[in-house]
Amino acid sequence: MSEGITGTDVLFVLLGAILVFTMHAxxxxxxxxxxRRKNQVNALVKIIADFGISTISYFFVGYAVAYGVDFLVSAAVLSGEADAEGYAFSSNGYDLVKFFFLLTFAAAIPAIISGGIAERAKFWPQLIATAILTALVYPFFEGLIWNGNLGLQTYIEEIFGVGFHDFAGSIVVHAVGGWIALGAILHLGAREGRYTKDGRVNGIPPSNIPFLALGSWILCIGWFGFNVMSAxxxxxxxxxxxxxxxxxxxxxIIAALFVGKNDPGxxxxxxxxxxxxxxxxxxxMHPIGALLTGGVAGALFVVAFTYCQNILKIDDVLGVWPLHGLCGLWGGIAAGIFGLESLGGLGGVSFMAQLTVSLLGCVYALIAGFLVYGLLKMVSGIRLSEEDEFIGADLSIHKIGAYPEQDLR
Known part of the structure; x- marks a missing residue:
């Protein structure tokens, strides 16, 4: 590590880690x-349990896969107070808070997937999937892009003149999470009663708009740690x-407001x-380029979510494939458009490099999602029984609902 690393840098990254950790709420x-109300407890338990499993998997395996660093040395070495052959941890524990920061990115993968597979996925097979994804699947791609593993970035630079640019993870985190989720969703199938035999779509409205809005606000606030503190x-x-x-x-917001016809979701x-x-x-990007990027993404989400649900009959409960998968893909490509100097950006990017690697990342994630969830489907099954799904994941898995006093009436 650079000798310029200071306690201020440690605090800076730690605050970023805390902000991104807050995003999981x-x-x-x-x-x-x-x-639906019968699945609210399950949603809460899944997210926090996924974070716990992600931490263990990323600590013991994933971080080493991505960055070639493990933590199996004394605390004196980890904190930079002592040296050990083959290890070079910086003072003040900077590398440790950096791990925390990057862990919150890794743990976003199962958090993204959770929304797509909600209301019908088994609990323990999903935690197994989380372990595999955060130990191997995500870190492998993370290392390719952010650590230059296997020379991919060098190869891209030789072909296009510059490497692939993904400052805070439109592709590495969001697109990868969204396209893995698509593989899981396709293996699971739609919720019972979502689509009728004659092709009609049964609407299932959100159970609590204030909670949905709160989730969005928390994510928006934490996102400034996600992006700004990626420095x-x-x-x-x-x-x-x-x-x-x-x-x-x-x-x-503005694009979704108009295209979505004032729909709060x-x-x-x-x-x-x-x-x-x-x-x-x-x-x-120039701020105007960022505004246009966001506007296209907002409209894309509304159109893609509607098409996905009503035409393709893909029951993606929270729309995580349109939101993270497709908008993440657009973000990777948009960096190669609005990042160009000719469009007011700082330059140093190539449209073709962005397009090529963005598509490759999505293909990689989709294949990985199909393989991981396909294997679990064969070994243990990944879907609740029809009876358990009817009762709801809260009572069938956790034995308590979100409103137990009302359940007793």
């Missing part, structure tokens, strides 16, 4: 407000990232769509 309440040092912080995140969020998810899309190029 946003994931939880977004799901709680969207699913990982106080010296690298940029107000441009904060401004671009703000503009993209607003663009997503679309409006609150439109903010998230804009933030998903701007992650990749938030450090290089």
């Amino acid at each position: 946003g994931f939880a309440f977004l799901e709680v407000g969207t699913v 990982q040092t106080i010296g690298g912080i940029s107000g441009l990232v904060a401004m671009n995140s703000l503009m993209a969020m607003v663009g997503g 679309f409006v609150h998810n439109g903010a998230l769509a804009g933030l998903v899309a701007v992650c990749a190029g938030s450090d290089i």
Whole structure:
């Protein structure tokens, strides 16, 4: 590590980790407000249990896969107070808070998937999937892009003149999570009663709009840690990232407001769509470019969610494939458009590099999702029984509902 690492950098990254950790409460309440009352407890338990499993998997395996670093040395070495052959941890425990920060990104993968498979997925097979995804699948791709593993970035630079740019994870986190989720959703199938035999769609409205809105607000607030603090040092912080995140969020809100015809679910998810899309190029776009990126993402989410549910008959409960998968893909590509100097950006990007790697990342994630959930489906099954699904995941899995006093009446 650089000798310039200071206690201020440690605090900076720690605060970023805390903000992104807070986003997991946003994931939880977004799901709680969207699913039916009989599945609200399950949503809360899934998100926090997934975070626990993700931490163990990423600590013992995933971080080493991505960055070649493990923590199986003394605390003196980890804190930088002592040296050990083959280890070079910086002073003040900077590497430890960096792990915490990047862990919150890794744990976002199962949190994203949770919303798509809600209301009919078995609990323990999902935790097994979380362990596999955060130990191997996500870290492998993370290392390719953010650590230069296997020379992929060098190869891309040789072909296109510059490497692939993903400052805060439109592709690495969001698109990967969204496309893995699509594989899981297709294996699970639709919820009972969602679609009739004659092709009609039975609407299942959100159970609690205030909870849904709260989830969106928490995610929006935490996202400024997700994006701005991806600089990982106080010296690298940029107000441009904060401004671009703000503009993209607003663009997503306004586009979803009009295209979604005032629907509160679309409006609150439109903010998230804009933030998903701007992650990749938030450090290089002009604010107007970020506004347009977010606006396209907000409209894309509304159109894709509606098409996915009503035409393709894919029962993605929270719309995580349109929101994270498609808007993340758009964000990776948009960095290669609005990041160009000719469009007011800082440059250093290639449209073809962005398009190529963004598509490759989505294909990788979709295949991984099919394989992981397909294997679990064969070994243990991944879907609740028809009876348990009818009762609801709260009572069938956790033996208590979100409103136990009302259940006793």
